[in-house]
Amino acid sequence: MPELPEVETTRRGLEPLLRDRRIVTLEVRDPRLRWPVPTGLATQLAGATIRGLTRRAKYLLLDTSQGGILLHLGMSGSLRHCSPDTPLRKHDHLRLQLDDGFEIRLHDPRRFGCCLPLPPPPEVHPLLARLGPEPLGSNFDGATLFHHGRGRRGPVKGFIMDQAVVVGVGNIYATEALFLAGIRPGRAAGRVTRREYDRLARHIREVLEEAITQGGTTLRDFLREDGSHGYFGQSLRVYGRAGEPCPTCGNTLRNRVIAQRASAYCPACQR
DNA sequence: CTTTAGGCCTGACGGC
């Protein structure tokens, strides 16, 4: 279940392996993803030189001399770098064969991911056009959240998971950041104070950066395995721990469904 | 405009 740190770690791991490589073939073994992998994509990419691999939100953008590619890992997707004689697995959808004899495989059992052409300029693509600021970028802070949150009656947790507000904050890191900021996930976004949004923005950045840092230490595993080893072993303080004691005060953590997602919180620490 | 619900999928899990 790649969240932003996993996607960024994947990008950092793969970028040096892909840059300046030539694509020999793209084999579409199973085009059934969130949207079908277009027929003709393989032909378009054959012989292309890879210029780079960047990230926007949880999307990976592969830039080549013969056009861009937009990748999303959805819920269960992963990319691995391996040699062609590595046994193929069920749900290996794509093989991107490189001129150095290695290949990249997209593995995605639940098929929520995608692989689509990305015509220039990338930022106008419908899937990218309405995205909010990057949480690790310079134009994301408490002021942004506060101003965007004016008049919002929905829960703050759903608000920060809204890709138009800030990208890349999934259920896990939203839960963790709200705990660290001392804000209950069910609070109306419009009722969270400026000071609280400052804390929240800081903690969103913090939990994501912490996860990326830890991701770097397990990068080798991440690229070779299927990404199912969990969140880099990052110590999650409250996510998935309803019923357990709060790591700060010892009160029993509760669970509520907020914005259609399980939300653990401490009734004492979070207000 | 905001907010909510539905849908897409498979694998893991629990109950019988």
Added chain:
DNA sequence: TGCCGTCAGGCCTAAA
């Protein structure tokens, strides 16, 4: 042991 219902999760899309 096997079958089946439920759940998880990102995020688009339609509808309220």
